[in-house]
Amino acid sequence: MSRLKENGFEYYTLDELKEKTYYKQDLEALTSVFDGLPQDEYAPHLNRYRRYARAVIMPGSHRVEWLPKTVINDKAYYEYFQGSFNPEYTDEYRRFPALPEEMMHNQLLEDIIRFDFQQTFWMKEDALMPVHAGIHFVKLCVHDDGEVAVSSPxxxxxxxxxxxxxxxxxRHNVKGAMNAISVPDHRGRMPVDLHPDELTASFYLENPLESYGVYDPLVTHYVGTVEKGGKNGPGERSAILIDFQPTVVSDSEKTSSMKGLTDQMIFV
Structure with a gap:
């Protein structure tokens, strides 16, 4: 059994992707997108910048199919639905600027999506259907001493x-941005208010493609605020976040908790 399935959390390095011939060129292309990320219009005071895209993963082949954008006043967006899980935003939907079109053809990004998907597990009914993937490019960036960039929630x-x-x-010239993992009972709390034994893990991501995954029913997670370090220039933490959910919810999932079904789930 994988650590993700057993504990709800697993750390990855993606070393196998770093050996690909396209790795350096495609990573540079991914990184350059963060240089021009627009400010998060839902939190312009929190020094957060982002773009977003939606795709589906096809069963069997694991082919990535990008979903159509919404175009408003000649600008492309994707709708993001989070229901009631983010108390900082009362609207269930937010709308984020779309990833640049060239990212839809970036082999490294597609392979990252597929790597993540291969770590997931599903009810067998769900595994027969396309699975929805949300791809977030998020930058926390501060330019001056005393500024703070904040993730959400x-x-x-x-x-x-x-x-x-x-x-x-x-990650450049940054203080902070600690990652923490705990249990669902501590949802809504801050890691600093917990005893160290109440944290499943706490760590910092330092290098490109250093990664982790969480299985939502078993854990809570957090990334700390970003402050400027002691070097010249801005302090920045840029990351790609990828989430997965079924396109069709099975009857058994409607009547049972996800946690109770883990033993019945299969890897895809």
């Missing part, structure tokens, strides 16, 4: 999607 939380994976792309 700013506490131990669950996302509502069964699986979420985080992949560091760039």
């Amino acid at each position: 700013n506490n131990l939380h669950q996302d509502g999607e069964p699986f979420t994976f985080a992949h560091l792309i760039r």
Whole structure:
């Protein structure tokens, strides 16, 4: 049994992707997108920048199919639904600027998505259907001493999607950005308020493609605020977040908790 299935959390390095011939070129292309990320219009005071895209993973082949964008005033967006899981936003939907079109053809990004998907497990009914993937490019960036960049929600939380994976792309001149994992009972709390024994894990992502995944029913997770380090230039933590959820919810999932079904789930 994988650590993700057993404990709800697993750490990854993605070393196998770093050996691909396209790795360096495609990573540079991914990294360059973060240079021009637009400010998160839902939190312009929190020094957060982001783009988003939606795709489906086809059963069997694991082919990534990108979903259509919404175009408003000649600008492309994707709708993001999180229901009631983020208390900082009362609307169930938010709308984020779409990833650039060239990212839909970036082999490294597609392979990251497929790697993550291969770690997931599903009811066999769900595994017969396409699985929805949400791809977030998120940058926490501060330019001046005393500024703080804040993730959302700013506490131990669950996302509502069964699986979420985080992949560091760039960390530069940063203080903070600690990752913490705990149990669902501590949802809404801050890691600093817990005894160290109450944390499943606490760590920092330092290098490109250093990653982790969480199985939402079993854990809460958190990334700390970002402050500027002691070097010249801005402080930045940029990461790709990828979440997965079924496109069709099975009857058994409607009547049972996901946690109680883990032994019946299969890897895809």
